[in-house]
Amino acid sequence: MLSGTGMSEENSDNLDSLPLDAWHREQGGRMVPFAGYEMPIQYAGIVAEHEWTRTQAGLFDVSHMGQLLISGPDLDAAVEAVLPIDLSTLKLGRQRYSLLLDENGGVLDDLMVSRWPRHLYLVVNGATKWDDIGHLREYLPDEITLQHLEDRALLALQGPKAADALARHVEGEYELSALTFMRFGKFTIAGHDVTIARAGYTGEDGFEISLPGTAAEEIATLLCGEPEVKPVGLGARDSLRLEAGLPLYGHDLSPETSPIEAGLIFGINKRRRTEGGFPGAARIRREIAEGTSRRWVGLKLDGRMPAREGAEIFAGKQKVGRVTSGGFSPTLGHPIAMAYVDVAHAEHGVALEIEVRSRRLPATVVPIPFVPHRYYRGS
Amino acid sequence: MARYFTDEHEWIDVEGDTATVGITDYAQEQLGDIVFVELPEVGAVIDKGGDAAVVESVKAASDVYAPIGGEVMEANAALEDDPALVNTSPEEDGWFFKMTIGDKSEFEGLMDGKAYKSFVDGL
Numbered sequence: 001m002l003s004g005t006g007m008s009e010e011n012s013d014n015l016d017s018l019p020l021d022a023w024h025r026e027q028g029g030r031m032v033p034f035a036g037y038e039m040p041i042q043y044a045g046i047v048a049e050h051e052w053t054r055t056q057a058g059l060f061d062v063s064h065m066g067q068l069l070i071s072g073p074d075l076d077a078a079v080e081a082v083l084p085i086d087l088s089t090l091k092l093g094r095q096r097y098s099l100l101l102d103e104n105g106g107v108l109d110d111l112m113v114s115r116w117p118r119h120l121y122l123v124v125n126g127a128t129k130w131d132d133i134g135h136l137r138e139y140l141p142d143e144i145t146l147q148h149l150e151d152r153a154l155l156a157l158q159g160p161k162a163a164d165a166l167a168r169h170v171e172g173e174y175e176l177s178a179l180t181f182m183r184f185g186k187f188t189i190a191g192h193d194v195t196i197a198r199a200g201y202t203g204e205d206g207f208e209i210s211l212p213g214t215a216a217e218e219i220a221t222l223l224c225g226e227p228e229v230k231p232v233g234l235g236a237r238d239s240l241r242l243e244a245g246l247p248l249y250g251h252d253l254s255p256e257t258s259p260i261e262a263g264l265i266f267g268i269n270k271r272r273r274t275e276g277g278f279p280g281a282a283r284i285r286r287e288i289a290e291g292t293s294r295r296w297v298g299l300k301l302d303g304r305m306p307a308r309e310g311a312e313i314f315a316g317k318q319k320v321g322r323v324t325s326g327g328f329s330p331t332l333g334h335p336i337a338m339a340y341v342d343v344a345h346a347e348h349g350v351a352l353e354i355e356v357r358s359r360r361l362p363a364t365v366v367p368i369p370f371v372p373h374r375y376y377r378g379s
Numbered sequence: 380m381a382r383y384f385t386d387e388h389e390w391i392d393v394e395g396d397t398a399t400v401g402i403t404d405y406a407q408e409q410l411g412d413i414v415f416v417e418l419p420e421v422g423a424v425i426d427k428g429g430d431a432a433v434v435e436s437v438k439a440a441s442d443v444y445a446p447i448g449g450e451v452m453e454a455n456a457a458l459e460d461d462p463a464l465v466n467t468s469p470e471e472d473g474w475f476f477k478m479t480i481g482d483k484s485e486f487e488g489l490m491d492g493k494a495y496k497s498f499v500d501g502l
Binding site for chain 1: 411412414415417433435436437438439440462
């Protein structure tokens with residue numbers, strides 16, 4: 001019966017290990033293949049880790065993600081030709097969500113862009129990082145330098161107690177509390193140079209810490225020594241981001257989906273919507289003007305049986321959509337799902353049915369996030 | 380009462396003409412937090428190796444197969460309100476269903492407790 005657990009998404013051939021591999025095993029992490037690496041799916045248990053992150057602080061190893069540094073002449077213009085971002089409004093020390101689009105406006109990846117002194121720093125998804133690098137290299141002029149920071153690890157500390165726990169170990173020119181949501185700064189932890197962004201993928205307040213891979217064990221051990229901090233695996237990372245209504249690339253987003261139908265218009269900055277000049281601009285601008293035929297929505301299910309990715313959605317006999325992410329919400333105590341649904345059935349409050357193993361589960365279109373975001377935007 | 384195990388991590392208790400089926404402690408440990416169990420209808424006739432139940436953990440759905448063929452006599456109603464019983468008491472209170480025993484020869488090839496333990500130790 002364990003063959004169908006879906007715990008791992010790929011085969012286990014040719015897996016690389018990340019800087020914290022041995023550390024995860026010491027903490028009791030159950031390792032599974034993910035994005036070409038062996039990664040911890042859980043330690044104490046997914047629900048316990050999920051609840052810990054919502055009430056205390058969870059430490060996530062996200063070192064599989066790609067950290068890229070871009071520099072060179074006319075940097076902003078070169079990057080704006082690839083990404084639909086308005087870099088004229090991205091100030092030093094700020095981070096912004098953006099999208100890598102193909103010529104048809106399909107999503108190749110979603111990513112974070114930060115303004116560093118004379119550089120732009122990108123964090124891209126682990127499973128797509130090699131394709132992203134190839135795509136960026138193809139689109140960027142030769143005189144632009146693209147550096148893959150393969151020797152850096154990435155840790156996320158997420159939860160209402162994350163700021164208290166991290167502040168005890170951070171030194172810098174200013175206090176950690178100077179960072180508000182989507183800002184970053186350079187600090188040291190135990191003498192190691194790190195960059196810390198106040199951001200994450202759980203809906204909670206929290207931080208993403210880029211650090212030398214050689215310091216990863218020391219810093220992970222230091223942070224987990226705080227009473228508020230426990231390690232959290234990929235399983236809870238997925239249930240937390242689902243409750244927060246955040247899309248997962250490869251499931252909710254793909255070359256077959258456009259950012260407009262996914263509700264990610266904020267990833268196409270205002271000036272770029274008018275001016276265009278990025279891959280896929282024609283389709284994006286047409287969809288902004290005319291609308292899309294389907295929309296990515298949240299669904300609340302009755303009962304306890306979850307609907308998973310791929311489940312078909314019906315309004316009576318008519319098939320009107322498909323689930324892209326679904327599971328049981330530990331915080332809410334009932335199943336939730338994200339799905340692309342025909343716009344005629346995508347309004348909040350619309351009653352639909354999801355087919356699971358030839359049963360029809362009643363579901364209602366609801367606003368997202370399912371669990372409110374608690375980002376720190378300043379006191 | 381005899382208890383047998385399958386290599387799919389189900390257990391089956393035999394008492395007279397009735398068998399009780401559940402999943403093992405090893406299985407619940409691997410699956411993690413169980414949030415829903417879809418049990419077979421009473422009266423359903425299932426074949427050895429056929430789909431009998433589905434266990435939903437936070438992460439994924441997993442099939443439970445019938446270790447022998449027979450007719451479902453009772454499903455564990457306690458799992459409807461408290462599916463986590465499968466985590467806390469997998470081999471007792473967290474049983475899945477009771478069934479008739481169609482063909483006793485189908486027990487051949489199943490493991491006893493000692494054989495199952497060494498099977499799990501080898502995984």
